[in-house]
Amino acid sequence: MFEAPYPPWDFTIKGSFAFETVIKRWPVILTGIIDNIYCRNHDLGVSLRDKTDEAEKATIEEIITEGKAIIGLVGQVKYDMARDRPLEPIPDDGEPLADVYNAELEKLAETKQNTWLAVPWLYSECYLYRLVRSYFVQTKHWKTYDPFLAQKESTFQKSSKAIYQLATTMHELEKDKDSLAVNPENLKVIFKEMVEMCLWGNATDLSMLTHLSHEQIQHLQSVGKDAQAARAEFILRDDQEKVWDHLKSFAGKADSRIDFVLDNGGFELFTDFVFADFLVTYTPYASKVVFHPKLIPWFVSDVTPPDFKSTTKSLLSPSFFPQEATPEGAPATDSSAESREHLYKMVKRWESYIDSGVFSLSVPIDSPLGSSDKKANFWTTPYPYWNMKELAPELHESLSDSSLVIFKGDLNFRKLTGDIKWPTSTPFETAIGPLAGSFPILSLRTNKADVIVAIDDEIAEKLESSGEKWRYNGKYAVVLFQPRAE
Structure with a gap:
């Protein structure tokens, strides 16, 4: 061990x-x-x-x-x-x-x-x-x-504005699907938007994201790159280019699979769905997505099978999101019929993907709380992920078949690195121990705990001297990629 x-x-x-x-x-x-x-x-x-x-x-x-x-x-x-x-x-x-x-x-x-x-x-x-x-x-x-269910649902319901906005964004992508297919550079910019949406997806404020209108998509390279550059200072280590190059190697392959090791439910799970939808619908790099939940209520807001199953039903329910208040005498300003239609079509597509197996859970979708599954029990053990091969061989074998395993959120990062007091400049490959090279790993982590690796000493020293609680105030993040061993 x-x-x-x-x-x-x-x-x-x-x-x-x-x-x-x-x-x-x-x-x-x-x-x-x-x-x-x-x-x-x-x-x-x-x-x-x-x-x-x-x-x-x-x-x-x-x-x-x-x-x-x-x-x-x-x-x-x-x-x-x-x-x-x-x-x-x-x-x-x-x-x-x-x-x-x-x-x-x-x-x-x-x-x-x-x-x-x-x-x-x-x-x-x-x-x-x-x-x-x-x-x-x-x-x-x-x-x-x-x-924790009531708390999860309440937070989810407060995210309606951002949800409708993203649904319209995806609708605009649909109209430009053919042009995107022949312009990989534009596709890469949208990919980066999706990564950063998921990176910051545990906050309901999407003000940091570029809203891609139809006209903006026509000028996507400049619009997207400017917005991404403005956010770059908050991503302390950014391996997005490496991930994109890795994904492109799967073009034309019929069996490319992406795995999401999930973090929070509600709006964050919604953004995971959006990213997964983008990968299988708008790129030639993924044909299937597997989502990995927790089997018990976990760290307040983590996704369980019942959470996963109810998400699409909630999004399709006309009464789930509260109507937005408007001044007396003013016309209603809640999300437009168009935005609602965009959301409906997108979520119905997701349901069709679930029915066909393009989207799936790593466990039966009807798994009740407290059920046991060899491919999921490991996520709620107290162990780091270092020794997954010895402690959860079925899970390790399954992930070894994946084209990319995306670990979402802070706890997954803590378990990848063992929650150890590593020097901040420790390479990600070193910190994840024997797991390095087992399968392609992408860690999307907003800093919300003490452990941090893969940060240049100069950057870490500057942040430490500022007195800012940069390790865990949620303002900073890392996007870390470790490829499969050759």
Whole structure:
């Protein structure tokens, strides 16, 4: 098993994002879970007033009682965390990985690293979500409940303006599809727009993206390049040219496959769909896209199979996005009928791709929360991705057939690099250990945690001296590519 020559990030470094997480962020997340269950219980309690069937009333009361028990358990974790108490073993609840977490916890106990402020950050953060999941699994009525679903949907619904804008952008591409096919340079500029859309896609503000009207597409090289140049200072390492050259090598091949290791649901998943649509619809470089979800509620907003399945249905629902408010007496200014039609046609295309297998999940699309799959369980272990071949051979073998594996977001970057205190100039190839060369890797990461690699020393020193929290304030990003070994 690979071991890095440097220690991992931990909670003892005051001022680090790891320290901020355990002191501030986790209590807020746990409180959010408690509030969510409390509101659900309150709504159930109100519904009891109108029930006359005694069996139905008894069931609702049983659900409320179980909800109260979950609230108590989550509250206890919050209490223990604040007092640096030992982590408890995860109960044998019948779902995967409890034994994996507990085996690691036993090792940590041997070195007295098993309390909330001593345990390695990457382990404890993954452990927290698996522990909370166990509280729901051990009930009768809450097994399939996602305590983060309401939050995910609410954030998604606030993204309507950007969603309609992107739908219209894709519609404009459709009108210029033939001209793009004979002008690879224009296609490359749009590709870079798609990469950067996905890079910054966990924010609903698309002000940094170029809106490609029909006229702008005619002048795409100058318009796109100017916009990309303006954003370049925030991408601390940018391998987009290398990725584009890699993709072009698949022109004309019938079996080229792109894999997305997903991060957040909602708007970010929407941008992943848009990018995937661009690759298979408008370029000759990809014929199939596989999306990799998490099988349990994970890090609040990560995509689960139910999230994936509901996304297209939500986008097609005429009532999912709220109407935009307008001044009294003014004409309605919510998204135009044209924009809605553009979105409808695009999402219907996605559904046809899902039906035909052009788009697919790495697991059955109807997989419930808590299901087990050899190609997905690894994503919710506490392990770095370094030893995927030994720990998840089926997954590694599957990804080895991919033309490009796109790892989305911050947690995937942390796991690719082991969440280690690497020197900032450490090559990406070094930081991903034995995984380097296994398959082509593209990491799209907005900086939201301490670990960072592949940054020139001069750039890192300048950012450090500025006093800016550049490692985790979300303002900066990296686009890192590692090709398959020859």
